[in-house]
Amino acid sequence: MKSQHPQECEPVVGAEYGGKWIAWDDAATNIVASGPTLEEVRNQALVCGVKLPSLEFVPASDRAFVGGL
Amino acid sequence: MNFKYRRYLVEMFDGAHLTEIYRPIVPLVINGPKGSLRIRPLLDSGSDFTLFPLSVAEVIGIEVHRDRIGAVGGIEGGSLATYPGNVELELSDNVESCRWTTTIYFSASNNMLLGHLGALEYFTVTLNHYERTFSLEPNEVFPGQTETHLKH
Numbered sequence: 001m002k003s004q005h006p007q008e009c010e011p012v013v014g015a016e017y018g019g020k021w022i023a024w025d026d027a028a029t030n031i032v033a034s035g036p037t038l039e040e041v042r043n044q045a046l047v048c049g050v051k052l053p054s055l056e057f058v059p060a061s062d063r064a065f066v067g068g069l
Numbered sequence: 070m071n072f073k074y075r076r077y078l079v080e081m082f083d084g085a086h087l088t089e090i091y092r093p094i095v096p097l098v099i100n101g102p103k104g105s106l107r108i109r110p111l112l113d114s115g116s117d118f119t120l121f122p123l124s125v126a127e128v129i130g131i132e133v134h135r136d137r138i139g140a141v142g143g144i145e146g147g148s149l150a151t152y153p154g155n156v157e158l159e160l161s162d163n164v165e166s167c168r169w170t171t172t173i174y175f176s177a178s179n180n181m182l183l184g185h186l187g188a189l190e191y192f193t194v195t196l197n198h199y200e201r202t203f204s205l206e207p208n209e210v211f212p213g214q215t216e217t218h219l220k221h
Contacts, residue, residue, distance in 0.1 A: 010073060010074075010075070010076055010201075011075075011076065012076040012077070012078060012089070013075065013076065013077045013078065014078050015078045015079065015080065015087055018079075021179070024109070028096065037124065038122065038124040038125065038128065038179075039124065039128060042106075042128065052105070052107050053107065054096060054107040054108070054109050055106060055107065055108050055109065056094065056108070056109035056181075057122070057179040057180060057181055058077070059180065061077070061078065061079050061080060062079075062080045063079070063080065063081075065079075065090075065092075
């Protein structure tokens, strides 16, 4: 019987990032920047030395996301 | 190509407790005349087409056809103006990569959805929530190039 899912050690996106853009480092393991716009977060990550940050918009964290606009 | 679900903390129902949610987030590169962006859209099998923010197009210089306005609706019943643009997309799991040119749609929304037209229609998609993994394999109508990377 499996007692643990294989990915429970993967990085977690905290609720504080809901409704914000975030940027991951080159290995996509650490969040290096967050903010209200894609441009701002990308620039923050580039300043931090991330060559090609992974950019993501996190849906609001005060409710489940079931698709939408 | 094999990928892992990503973890998020979300207030689900009572607003008092955080719950771990797993989502199939796709590591994607979008190429434009002014450069490339690594973005992480949600794999959305319920979305008719692929929808990215206008800010993505602006950063890498993708020409958005604002004279070809369309409208899409979501589960809330609202409507959102969308504009088509031609892009090159690249998907890789570091073992295999797929690159293709397609038309996707841009809007004022920040949500990034990898939907059917222009993207998922070219792949066989398998979701394995228990294992927290999902895969996309190019199908017979995939219009682009695939490449296998040798592991050392």
